[in-house]
Amino acid sequence: MIVGAIESYExxxxxxxxxxxxxxxxxxxxxxxxxxxxxxxxxxYLLNKNKILEKNEIKFLSESLRKxxxxxxxxxxxxxxxxxxLKIKVNEHVLIPRPETxxxxxxxxxxxxxxxxxxxxxxxxxxxxxxxxLKTLLKNTNCKGIDISQKALNIAIENANCNNSDIDFKNQDxxxxxxxxxxxxxxVSNPPYVPIRELKKIRTNVIDFExxxxxxxxxxxxxxxxxxxxxxxxxxxxxxxxxxxxxxEDYAFEIVNLLKDKKYKNCIIRQDLQGKNRFVEAIKYD
Numbered sequence: 001m002i003v004g005a006i007e008s009y010e011x012x013x014x015x016x017x018x019x020x021x022x023x024x025x026x027x028x029x030x031x032x033x034x035x036x037x038x039x040x041x042x043x044x045y046l047l048n049k050n051k052i053l054e055k056n057e058i059k060f061l062s063e064s065l066r067k068x069x070x071x072x073x074x075x076x077x078x079x080x081x082x083x084x085x086l087k088i089k090v091n092e093h094v095l096i097p098r099p100e101t102x103x104x105x106x107x108x109x110x111x112x113x114x115x116x117x118x119x120x121x122x123x124x125x126x127x128x129x130x131x132x133x134l135k136t137l138l139k140n141t142n143c144k145g146i147d148i149s150q151k152a153l154n155i156a157i158e159n160a161n162c163n164n165s166d167i168d169f170k171n172q173d174x175x176x177x178x179x180x181x182x183x184x185x186x187x188v189s190n191p192p193y194v195p196i197r198e199l200k201k202i203r204t205n206v207i208d209f210e211x212x213x214x215x216x217x218x219x220x221x222x223x224x225x226x227x228x229x230x231x232x233x234x235x236x237x238x239x240x241x242x243x244x245x246x247x248x249e250d251y252a253f254e255i256v257n258l259l260k261d262k263k264y265k266n267c268i269i270r271q272d273l274q275g276k277n278r279f280v281e282a283i284k285y286d
Contacts (some may be wrong), residue, residue: 006034007049009061017068020205029074033064036078071204084133086163093151094127095214100272101190104246104279105133107270108188111242115185116140121236123174123189123229124148126214128156128167130188135165146172149213174228182238190246191225192217222248226255230262239286245279252277 013030014023021029034040037057040048053061064077075081075096080089083097084105090096112118118141122131125145135143143165147153150171160167170177197219199207206215217224226245233243243264247255256267264282272278 004052005050006045006053009053009058010049013065013068016065020069020071029068032074032078033061037061071208073205073209076209083129084137086129086133086136086159088127088129088132088159089155089162090127091155092209093149093211094155095210097127097129100274100278101130101246102133103272104188104190104244105130105137107279107281108134108186108244109137112138112186118142118185119183120144120186120188121146121184123187123232124191124214124225125156125169126152126190128159128165128169130190131167132156132160132163132165134188135160135167136163142168144168144170146170146174146177148173149211152211152214174225174232177232179236181235182241183236184233184241185238186242186244187229187233187237188244189225189229191229193222193225193246193248193251195219195222195248222251223254223258226258230259230264233264233284234262237284239284241284242281243284244281247278247280249276249278252280255280256282 010027010030014026017026031042031045034045037060067077068074073096075090080087081097084102088097118138120131120134120141120143122145125131125147128145131143131145135141145156145167147156153169153171156169192213192215194215194217196216199216230243237243245255252269256269259267259280259282265285267280267282269277270279270281
């Protein structure tokens with residue numbers, strides 16, 4: 001990496017990563033790395049772009065560029081992602097939280113912020129980002145998270161501790177999870193929903209560095225987890241309890257029909273900020 005003013009590194013990133021990422025995304029990646037090493041925002045950069053970096057900072061940017069060219073995700077380079085203003089640690093054992101999932105958290109918060117003493121279950125909790133954010137936003141809640149991967153749960157537990165969130169995590173398959181009737185007011189899940197046939201459409205930095213078991217589902221049964229979780233909710237949700245899903249845009253209407261078949265009411269599809277059918281919610285009545 002050429003030693004020069006800070007803006008010269010941005011140009012180098014743009015030139016060497018242009019075959020992997022769109023130009024705007026490269027700029028965002030570069031600014032994220034500057035935020036990480038110098039605590040700078042974009043205005044700080046504009047005011048200081050002619051300055052020279054320290055040797056250790058140059059080394060970090062050089063090593064990060066090498067990793068990015070090998071498709072290692074930015075979030076794995078810095079070790080965390082900001083999610084609902086919380087620092088969530090990530091590695092190869094958990095999905096990197098997406099902005100769409102933040103939208104799901106805010107939907108749940110806005111609909112339930114006046115409630116007290118809620119019992120919430122997050123199915124397939126992964127990094128714990130959803131349930132930790134809900135525990136932080138919704139006071140007086142009793143929160144649980146389950147996941148089939150103990151390695152994912154280890155990260156979730158660490159994230160909960162770092163964010164001072166008291167959450168009960170269990171290494172559990174939803175198919176084998178047993179609780180008393182009327183245990184939860186809310187069930188939320190962002191389950192695997194990408195059909196395996198779409199694998200070729202997904203970037204290398206996702207395919208090679210995020211857990212496939214948290215992403216993909218069989219082509220011939222893409223709603224398998226929604227069926228299982230909805231059935232679980234029939235027995236474990238209180239009367240007027242709510243279920244929330246993040247979904248594949250192509251299957252939102254099918255999930256609504258699934259929920260209606262299982263006697264859920266008020267089944268609603270909500271779009272994300274990109275205008276895609278991304279979330280489904282429903283209410284269970286006795």
